[in-house]
Amino acid sequence: MRGAADDMDGFEGEASTASMVSGATSPYQPTTEPVMAGRGLRGLRCDLEYMRSLYGLLKCIQVVLALLSFICIETVMECSPCEGLYFFEFVSCSAFVVTGVLLLMFGLGLHTHVPHINWNLTDMLNTGVSAVFFFIASVILVSLNHKSGSEISAVFGFLATLAYAVNTYLALRKWKFGRSQNMRQTNDYMRARSESRDVDCRPEIQRLDA
Structure with missing residues (x-):
């Protein structure tokens, strides 16, 4: 046992x-x-370097101005005609939503998880379109509703136009610089490749001459 x-x-x-x-x-x-x-959870981080940069500051200013434009246009109680007011309301709300989403994507580094999208080009298109539509909506709002107290909304609209235009100019310069740099690297690679081919072919040419 x-x-x-x-x-x-x-x-x-x-x-x-x-x-x-x-x-x-x-x-x-x-x-x-x-x-x-x-x-x-480690991917969700605040990119302080971007937020402190000129692009980050411009993005924050754009979001604030678009929000103020939308709030001010909502306080207008009378309009005749109202098409300009509705158009300005649509532009300010759309710009606030799209720019706010881009600010979150860049500020939290979420754009790095979606590399197949050209985020620089997307941001440039958004700022360019927003600048044009904000300018048109502000001009229409001033010309059609100058007696309804919508001048404050138009002022914020013109300020938002300026902020979006500056961002578009900077993004366009950055895009052109990156494109020219890529073309220069491609040309250098092609030149080096052609030179290596010439070096490889020279011994055989000398052998035939001999």
């Missing part, structure tokens, strides 16, 4: 050791899910 008990103790020890080894080498660890969750 004592020998059987020793055998059972040895068996239990081996079983526990085997279970510990199998648990250590098993790919289904209980800590896998918290680690993945930590990686997902």
Whole structure:
């Protein structure tokens, strides 16, 4: 009986050791899910470098001016005709939403998780279109509703136009600089490749001459 008990103790020890080894080498660890969750939360960070840059400051100014334009246009109670007011309301609300989403994407670094979208080109198109539509809506609002107290909304609209126009100019310069740099690198690569081909072909030409 004592020998059987020793055998059972040895068996239990081996079983526990085997279970510990199998648990250590098993790919289904209980800590896998918290680690993945930590990686997902680690991507949400505030990009202070972008927020302090000129592009980040312009983006914040655009969001604030678009919001103030929308709030001011909502306080207008009388309009005759009202088409200009409705158009300005649509432009200010659309600019606030789209620019706010881009600010969150750039400010939190979320655009790095979607690399197949050209975010610089997207931002340039948004600022350019917003500048044009804000200018048109502000001019129409001033010309059609100059007696309804909508001048304050038009002032914010013109300020938003200026902010979007400056951002568009800077983005266009950045895009042209990046394009010219890429073309220069491509030309250097093609020149180096052609020179390497000439070097490889020279020994055979000399052999034929000999």
